[in-house]
Ligand code: COA
């Protein structure tokens with residue numbers, strides 16, 4: 001069975017847009033529940049300005065606690081500049097992500113830099129991460145469409161990806177920040193990227209604004225991509241991208257992939273427990289498109305009957 005590799009970004013992309021300030025201990029508990037579900041990689045937080053994203057002001061404390069309590073977890077954190085990298089490195093982070101949006105306006109809104117300045121900040125941060133022996137991921141944000149500038153030219157996405165690779169990043173994350181991609185566009189863009197980048201260095205990051213995220217993930221699988229970002233319960237969204245909605249829900253991706261013959265290593269029953277926990281913390285109903293059905297299957301299992309139509313609900317047990 002072919003494996004796919006999922007990074008759950010719910011503690012970072014999921015929480016950054018939430019009004020309710022989630023406590024550090026609750027964030028740690030959510031991450032622990034994701035690990036219990038079999039999630040092998042988590043993007044836990046952002047080392048950004050606490051004025052820009054107040055939810056992430058506990059990044060240093062949270063990462064220290066993760067290091068102490070979940071030492072074997074592959075955990076990454078967003079670091080938009082050298083200051084963020086220094087902070088991350090000081091608390092033992094081994095993998096960082098930089099965010100480069102593919103358009104001028106989106107960089108201005110997101111990180112208060114021109115495209116040129118953003119490229120420079122990302123290059124410096126990636127080079128420094130490499131010199132410190134850290135792994136890195138480079139997001140190419142608004143890689144399909146920008147809420148301010150419309151369709152992003154593919155040539156720009158290709159050129160920026162190459163700059164990030166030249167700066168030593170280990171992974172390019174093609175991000176559909178506002179959820180405007182379609183499967184056709186995914187095939188077009190990822191095929192072009194795969195011609196110039198080793199496929200195992202390409203990851204995708206989809207938002208589900210128009211209900212296309214699972215279809216887009218399927219299209220990326222078809223191109224050969226095996227690295228996916230997703231967010232438990234589908235929580236997510238960029239505070240600086242108008243119209244952006246939640247991420248591809250991890251449970252939707254796992255269900256689609258497992259049912260299609262791919263192995264994720266993730267236990268859907270336990271993943272739903274993590275979604276329930278996030279619901280309580282955020283005081284809102286969460287869950288991707290499959291969650292209502294998944295929850296019904298979980299109730300049937302709890303009542304003692306194994307639903308024959310879904311033998312994979314507890315894949316690890
Ligand atoms: N961590 C903490 N504080 C930081 C920081 C970091 N990585 N980088 C800069 N700062 C602080 C500065 O010290 C300064 O603090 P002060 O106002 O108390 O003096 C303040 O932030 C502004 O610094 P400056 O260098 O002028 O940056 P800026 O105002 O142009 O902001 C970013 C740039 C990148 C720090 C800011 O836009 C940011 O954090 N954005 C968040 C982006 C994000 O998370 N988006 C969602 C994910 S895609």
Ligand code: ZN
Nearest residue numbers: 013177236237
């Ligand atoms: Zn996102």
